[in-house]
Amino acid sequence: MYAGSPSVSIASRGRNRVSLFADAKYAAEPELPSHSPVSLAEKEPAEEDQDPWDLPELQDNGVKWSDLNTRGKVLRVLTSTLKTVLLLGFLYMFVCSLDVLSSSFQLVGGKAAGDIFKDNAVLSNPVAGLVIGVLVTVLVQSSSTSSSIVVSMVSSGLLEVRSAVPIIMGANIGTSVTNTIVAVMQAGDRNEFRRAFAGATVHDFFNWLSVLVLLPLEVASGFLYKLTKLIIDSFQIQTGADAPDLLKVITEPLTKNIIELDSSVISGIATGDPAAQNKSLIKIWCKTQKVTNLVNITVPGIANCTPDALCWVENNQTWTEQNQTETFNLKKCTHIFVHANLPDLAVGLILLALSLLALCTCLILIVKLLHSMLKGQVAVVIKKVLNTDFPFPFGWLTGYLAMIVGAGMTFIVQSSSVFTSAITPLVGIGVISIERAYPLTLGSNIGTTTTAILAAMASPGETLANSLQISLCHFVFNICGILLWYPIPITRVPIRLAKALGNRTAKYRWFAALYLFLCFFLFPLLVLGLSIAGWQVLVGVGVPVVVLLVFVIVVNIMQSHCLRFLPSCLRSWDFLPKPLHSLKPWDRQVTLAMTFCRTRCCFCCKCCNDEEKDEMKEDKSLEVYDNPALTIEDEGKVFATSL
Incomplete structure (x- = not known):
């Protein structure tokens, strides 16, 4: 550390924002360099003993309705009406941005997703099929698209129904990445982020836990395949009509002017059509005629x-x-990229940046509007309706009613991603509890499979049985998952795991991005690579990792509940290097890197530096000091870096 220079310590407590506090022994120095920035800090909440999962009271500090004069009442009605219109408008833009985000992912990774499906030798491995389903759904941001590719391959005879079941399970996992991304965008407030991230990842934990139980059972016995085969053979199911696509009807007037895609190209690549390999996903001709x-x-x-x-x-x-x-082109599309002459990757990256910007903006504005609208009696009524159980002895029916609501809403909008992403901000601001969001999410899982069943019933007669069987496998998988993880309160493990992860990400916010990367990208890619190398390699690497993971989980549980049965060396993990059993050392490095980058940026812009100091002077929990050197103090050790 620089001799004689003032030091600043990064506090790891509080609101998990980068906190810099001046050392007491330098507090009396009269003048310090004016060019050194410091960051904001917030005090520890006064109510440290309160449960962070309690729903907050959104109090209305404004003037009561009875105390308003006629002019005030008219203004309040107009203001409330304007806020409602704006909320609906931002919600519409939010849904449209999700649609464009899905299109951008298809442009960036759609062809790669189609190529992944071409290796039938890998798809015959159930573990590889599972992670391929996850990766493809993450790449195209749509479980409907990945499921339709699987149905196309089964219908054309390129893939057996039994081999397609793990891929459908993977698609069920991959579709939950959208609402997890939406939750990350609420990282501005610690408690909102805690609730939102837990509300989103409860979907992840439900899907992963269901797969951990049902995939080995399916590989060993084929019960999903046999059960759905029995249903198909027992009923004389006739070809039906297409499922209503209300969401597309609502969003298409805007999204079709931004981009339109030919999703059949991905299916063509997966089924081995050579003409589809060099064909662009961007639709140029929207009206054609075949003669x-x-x-x-x-x-x-x-x-x-x-x-x-x-x-x-x-x-x-x-x-x-x-x-x-012969196909005759009659009318060109009207979207903005029809004459762009850009490759799919360039258009996809442009749309990805714009859609993420629109998604963040709409989400921030929606949350702010909800905060201003859901106050006082309105908040009380809404929270009571959404979170109150039926009276005894029918309280257990409340969750199942929530499932029906979730399934119905998802059936209407035909997208589980849209529905779960829409309720994530409500969980974050405390309008919906995570205990109520859990059955709503399970119902959404069921709703998205029923629309797939209706779509499969519209298939031609020769492909109806196989496509319908795959859709039923998806439906039965979710029903079995609900039977495993919902009816008995003690089995609602996803809620406890999601809360634990929410607490961890609220303390270390960077861990949310790491979770997304590991869970939906790195882990599936590693498993896929091991599967391609051969089942011997997969077993040789996977079995020791699984055994170690089970050992760690069992020891952690015993450390919490029955410590006396453990040997003395395993009663804590202190014998390991701290980075192997704590996130604090990693948090210190991440915080230091972020602070250093932020400091450099502020040095480049004097106005940025002045604005930051003005904000801190308004924060009464801070003492502001200009400091040319940054020091980090953690557990008695002092780390320093020059700014």
């Missing part, structure tokens, strides 16, 4: 003629008649 004509063609000999077709010999050549279909 089939009977034309004369030559064949090598009479033996090559189709039995039912006319065949003759003329001028020493064998001729026959054959139907040929």
Whole structure:
């Protein structure tokens, strides 16, 4: 550390914002350099003993309605009406940005997703099929798209139904990444972030835990395949109509002017169509017409003629008649990229940046509007309706009613990602408890499978059985997961795991990004790589890792509940290096890196530095000092860096 220079310590407590406090022995120095920035800190909450999962009281500090004069009442009504209109508008933009985000992911990784499905040798491995389902759904940001690819492959005979079941399970996991991303965008407030991230990841834990139980059971016995096969064979199911796509009807007027995609290209790549490999996903012609004509063609000999077709010999050549279909382009699309002449990757990256910007903006504005609207009696009524159970002895029915609501809403909008992403901000601000969000999410899982079943019933007769069986496998998988992790309160493990993760990410906010990267990208990619290397490699690496993970989990549980049964060396993890059993050392490094980068940016812009100091002077929990050097003190050790 620089001798004689004032030091600043980063506090790891409080609101988990980077906190810099001046050392007491330098507090009396009269003048310090004016160019050194410091960061904001917040005091520890006064109510440290309060449960952070308690829903907050959104109090209305304004003037009561009875105390307003006529002009005030008219202004309040107009203000409330304007806020409601703005909320609906921002919600519409939020849903549209999710649609564009899905399109951007398909442009960036859609063809790669189609190529992943082409290796049938890998798909025959159930573990590889599972992680492929996760990766493809994350790449295209749509479980409906990945499921339709699987159905297309099964219908064309390229993939067996039994091999497709793990892929459907993976698609169920991958679709939960959207609302987890939405939760990350609420990281501005510690407690809101805690609740929002837990409300989003309860979906992740439900899917992963269901897979951990049901995938080995399916591999060993094939119960999902056999059960759905029995249902298909037992009922004379007729071809039905397409499922209503209300969400598309609502969002299409805006999104079709931004981008339109030909999703059949991804299915064509997966099914081995050579013409689809070099075809762009961006739709250029939105209205086409196919005309089939009977034309004369030559064949090598009479033996090559189709039995039912006319065949003759003329001028020493064998001729026959054959139907040929030509496609005529009638009308171009109207979206903004129709004349761009850009590659799919460039358009995808542009849309990805714009959609994420729109998503963040809409989410921030929605949360602020909800904060201003859900106060006083309005908040009391809404929270009572959403979070109150039925009276005894029918309280257990409340969760199942929430499942029906979640399934119905998802059926209406035809997207579980949209529904779960919409309730995530409500969980964050405390309108919906995580205990109520859990059955709503489970119902959403069921709702998205019922729409797939209706869509499968619209398939042609020759492919109806296979496509419907895959959809039923998805449905039965979610029903079995609900039976495992909901009816008995003690089995609602996903809620406890999500709360534990919410507490961890509220304390170390960077851990949320690490969780997303590990859970939805790195882990599936590693498992896929081991699967491609062969099942011997997968077993040789995977079994020791699983055994170690189970050992750590068991020891952690015993440390919390039955410490006396453990040997003395395992009663704590202190014998390991601290980075192996604590996030504090990592948090120190991340905090230091972020502070250093922020400091450099502020040095480049004097106005940024002045604005930051003005904000801190308004915060009464801070003492502001200009400091040319940054020191970090943690557990008696002092770390220093020059700014």
